[in-house]
Amino acid sequence: MEEQKIGEEQTVIGNISNAEIGGAGQANLPQEVSIWSKIKSFLLQDVNRDVVITMTPKQEKVLREVHDFWFQKVNFGKVKDFLFQEITLGKKNK
Numbered sequence: 001m002e003e004q005k006i007g008e009e010q011t012v013i014g015n016i017s018n019a020e021i022g023g024a025g026q027a028n029l030p031q032e033v034s035i036w037s038k039i040k041s042f043l044l045q046d047v048n049r050d051v052v053i054t055m056t057p058k059q060e061k062v063l064r065e066v067h068d069f070w071f072q073k074v075n076f077g078k079v080k081d082f083l084f085q086e087i088t089l090g091k092k093n094k
Contacts, residue, residue, distance in 0.1 A: 055063065
């Protein structure tokens with residue numbers, strides 16, 4: 001391989017100069033990903049993007065049932081009847 005000096009800072013080896021590979025002989029390798037960079041990228045991610053969820057028909061049915069349960073209309077009459085129902089402990093005497 002041929003090495004040519006172009007200036008004091010740049011060296012050309014073959015067809016690639018050190019300016020193209022990231023400076024004084026260092027290649028543009030990915031840096032080690034630290035925990036802080038993972039946290040920072042998570043906290044600063046784009047929150048306005050659309051989320052697409054694909055579900056099977058069975059999963060859609062379960063999700064619909066759970067949604068209907070959580071957002072059902074409850075009136076006080078049903079709650080009162082449930083809370084104040086008669087409870088019998090032990091055997092019923094006839």
